[in-house]
Amino acid sequence: MDKIELIKRNVQEIVTEEQLIALLNQKENPSAYVGYEPSGKIHMGHVLTVNKLIDLQNAGFEIIVLLADVHAFLNKKGTMAEVREIADYNKECFIALGLDANKTKFVYGSDFQLDSEYMLNVLRLTSTTSLKRAKRSMDEVGRQMDDPKVSQMVYPIMQAIDIAMLNVDLAVGGIDQRKIHMLAREGLPNLGFKSPICVHTPILLGLDGSKMASSKDNYISVDDTEEDIVRKMKKAFCPxxxxxxxxxxSLFKYHIFPRYxxxxxxxxEKYGGNIECKSYNELEGLFQSEELHPMDLKNGAVKYMNLLLNPVRDLLK
Structure with missing residues (x-):
């Protein structure tokens, strides 16, 4: 698989593919980043962007992971000490999931977001961004706010300035980050910074076929036990x-086949014996033709998801 195909694998959108090709032709080791707000459990939605960082790393990109402790604090996810502790845990999990620790730069937001230069650039971008657009950017990532605080309105502005101050060529995020990334693409050149290329991954459904939500327990998190995964897969929506x-x-398409x-x-043998698949398209065809039963699919998902998560479990021991 060539670099472009590797980068495009399992993404919903690249803004723009032409700029990405030009970047690869012009720069031997371009840089890519994603920011993670340290809050709650790391689930397979987060791992989807980790998988894309691994693809980019294999395509020759230098990877920067922003552990956004200040963002989490502003978004009321705990004290600075509490979110920093979660950030440290997140870092170890990302490495256990396959990011090369020797080739990945982990940066805490508090390492640079409180500096005067950073804050001045945040203020400069606020002067050109409407309140309506800032709120819309926040709403898109699932933070519907009846009574938004000013700190939460500054959140997307800071995210755009993160891209500028980290001097990255490419920003990775879920498609729910699109409006924030477009704010950065349009606003940063007016401040003298380059416009980032953006790679967006899809938003996956929860195991019950609805939106992922902690209240529904409809997702796999990296600290789930083998028993947890068996229990969740038994209930999973799989007609x-x-x-x-x-x-x-989706677990096979976005998490299992990229690694195996x-x-x-x-x-x-009485049910036809073992089945081997060498690609996701082959698997989809077998399932659609009903040669593979949902229970067999679920059992396979349990097997490979546990293999994928065992390094994280070893970390937690």
């Missing part, structure tokens, strides 16, 4: 032969 909006198939060249579904 016979349905490939669209199937959260179990071949998937083996173990089945008793």
């Amino acid at each position: 016979v032969g349905q490939v669209d909006d199937n959260p179990v198939l 060249d071949e998937i083996i579904f173990n089945r008793p």
